[in-house]
Amino acid sequence: MTTTVAPTSATAPSGKSTGGGGKPKAAKLVRMLPLSPAIGLMLVFLAGPIIYCVYAAFTNMALTGTGAANVKFVGLDNFRKAFSSGAFTNSIWLTLVFTLISAIIGQNTLGLGLALLMRRSTKPVRNFVGTAVIGAWVLPEVVAAYLLSAFFNDDGTLNVMLHAVGLPGQDWLYGAPIIAVSLANIWRGTAFSMLVYSAALSEIPKEIEESAEMDGAGGWRRLLFVTLPMITRAVMTNLMLITLQTLSVFGLIYAMTRGGPGTKSQTLPLYMYEQAFSFSQIGYGTAIALVMLAIGAVFSLIYLRGLNSEAA
Amino acid sequence: MIARDRMSKLASNLVLLAIGVLFVLPLLWVLFASINRTAGLRVEFPTHPTLGNFKAVLNTDTTYRPVLNGIVLCGGAALLTMVCAVLAAYPLSRFRTRFNRPFLLTVLFCTGLPITAVMVPVYGLFVQLNLVDTLGGTIMFMATSALPFAIWLTKTFMDGVPLSLEEAAWVDGAGNMRALWAIVLPLMWPGIAVVLIFTFIGMWGNFFVPFMLLLSPERLPASVSIFTFFGQYGEPNYGQLAAYSLIYTTPVLLLYLLLSRKLGGAFALGGAIKG
Numbered sequence: 001m002t003t004t005v006a007p008t009s010a011t012a013p014s015g016k017s018t019g020g021g022g023k024p025k026a027a028k029l030v031r032m033l034p035l036s037p038a039i040g041l042m043l044v045f046l047a048g049p050i051i052y053c054v055y056a057a058f059t060n061m062a063l064t065g066t067g068a069a070n071v072k073f074v075g076l077d078n079f080r081k082a083f084s085s086g087a088f089t090n091s092i093w094l095t096l097v098f099t100l101i102s103a104i105i106g107q108n109t110l111g112l113g114l115a116l117l118m119r120r121s122t123k124p125v126r127n128f129v130g131t132a133v134i135g136a137w138v139l140p141e142v143v144a145a146y147l148l149s150a151f152f153n154d155d156g157t158l159n160v161m162l163h164a165v166g167l168p169g170q171d172w173l174y175g176a177p178i179i180a181v182s183l184a185n186i187w188r189g190t191a192f193s194m195l196v197y198s199a200a201l202s203e204i205p206k207e208i209e210e211s212a213e214m215d216g217a218g219g220w221r222r223l224l225f226v227t228l229p230m231i232t233r234a235v236m237t238n239l240m241l242i243t244l245q246t247l248s249v250f251g252l253i254y255a256m257t258r259g260g261p262g263t264k265s266q267t268l269p270l271y272m273y274e275q276a277f278s279f280s281q282i283g284y285g286t287a288i289a290l291v292m293l294a295i296g297a298v299f300s301l302i303y304l305r306g307l308n309s310e311a312a
Numbered sequence: 313m314i315a316r317d318r319m320s321k322l323a324s325n326l327v328l329l330a331i332g333v334l335f336v337l338p339l340l341w342v343l344f345a346s347i348n349r350t351a352g353l354r355v356e357f358p359t360h361p362t363l364g365n366f367k368a369v370l371n372t373d374t375t376y377r378p379v380l381n382g383i384v385l386c387g388g389a390a391l392l393t394m395v396c397a398v399l400a401a402y403p404l405s406r407f408r409t410r411f412n413r414p415f416l417l418t419v420l421f422c423t424g425l426p427i428t429a430v431m432v433p434v435y436g437l438f439v440q441l442n443l444v445d446t447l448g449g450t451i452m453f454m455a456t457s458a459l460p461f462a463i464w465l466t467k468t469f470m471d472g473v474p475l476s477l478e479e480a481a482w483v484d485g486a487g488n489m490r491a492l493w494a495i496v497l498p499l500m501w502p503g504i505a506v507v508l509i510f511t512f513i514g515m516w517g518n519f520f521v522p523f524m525l526l527l528s529p530e531r532l533p534a535s536v537s538i539f540t541f542f543g544q545y546g547e548p549n550y551g552q553l554a555a556y557s558l559i560y561t562t563p564v565l566l567l568y569l570l571l572s573r574k575l576g577g578a579f580a581l582g583g584a585i586k587g
Binding site for chain 2: 028031032034035037039041042044045046048049050052053056061110117118120121122126128132133134135136138139141142143146147148150153155157160187219240244247248249250251254255269272273276277282285289290292293299
């Protein structure tokens, strides 16, 4: 459950000011001192590695061989090597498929659907489903991976169910690994979207929907023209957050398939890990990390812009 | 009208139940397999339930040490996160400066960083600083990666504490830190508990960070040892794997129940997330 969540409100107006206009500079600085432990940690362990990342990505740094003895600048070689390598483009492609299926389509739509249905259901059903979905989310990453490996295995529960209704089964982890890990990620992550949408829907005044119903708007039209426009902000925020989370999923895929068979489920984080640690190419690995950070940064910037325009 | 309402309620319930069953099935497997001596991969109720699997994994190497390591690692990191987050949130929440807004935006930006991408350079940094395979270094990194979100959430809770009480304390000559300790914290301890538990749950399940930064088997937390025990030698003993998974998962389930109590029902967390 590696969630990084941020509130939907832009910088919450603290609306509190102790004035302090007339205080000398030194006193003002002393007031900000409590920030120093947090800033120190973030400089050393977050900013430091990111800067190091930018430096190492342009070198031939390695744990063994020539790159270990004398590190030298190689310019854009790492990036050239990456974009001309089949394995890298394969992992970019798989990352996009994984993100699209499991986050943007799966978790997002299912989370919204669950939140909508829960408003119209009876309490025991609501509690049962809520507990099951949140249970899947709270489970540690590797435990979830093992449960789902069992579920998707040739002898697993999914095939038993498929055979029962006369459909052919297969060993999903070998036949369609990227689909299996995407479904696994939907199972594990839907709770987050469900919670965000439940909170957003609970803020819609009941009268608005009731009056739309009185005016004769049917279920789907009500959803499209009344409900969804009112939670646009929650939709955008949720999409952004789960996209960023899904981009960096490692443990779930690694424990289920190791990126295999072959490289059939090797998303960017797994490719990066393999290059940097199995093949000791630290420079090349950081170049891939930089590509990942760039993708993440682009999403974060769009997200921040969205928040700022909302706050206006 | 009434009939239609009843129909739509029934339909909603049926669809929800179907989805719920799909979510429960993999969870059922772990429950049944843990008490089944000959557990396989499918959900089946054991003919002769037994606690043998639990007995088999309840020993120092398999369970006690990894769980203890996890408690030291995640507990230490969550506490460090909390202390830094409370200290940082105080000036951000109480004083208006030109520095606040850019700092908060940076924090928000950091909550979106894919931590996975930073792990290769972090490993490089740990090699330089001789921190690889140390609990202290791992605790500091875990704490830092949880810090941006914790600062944000703590500040949100702190903004809810009225300033008037503190102003009285300042007039009496109390310093900022004294006011924070004696007045603000006692008023926001439910919020503190929420941030602390949320941080801990996230760390407890995290696999990649300890997997990269710790090497010795005797230092590994449960999240990694489960992988090294059961993931490496072909066909694992599914019954024991299931039993161990249950033992390892129990702490976060209990904490989550505590959390949803504190927030008044499971769905209030969504409100906390929205800030």
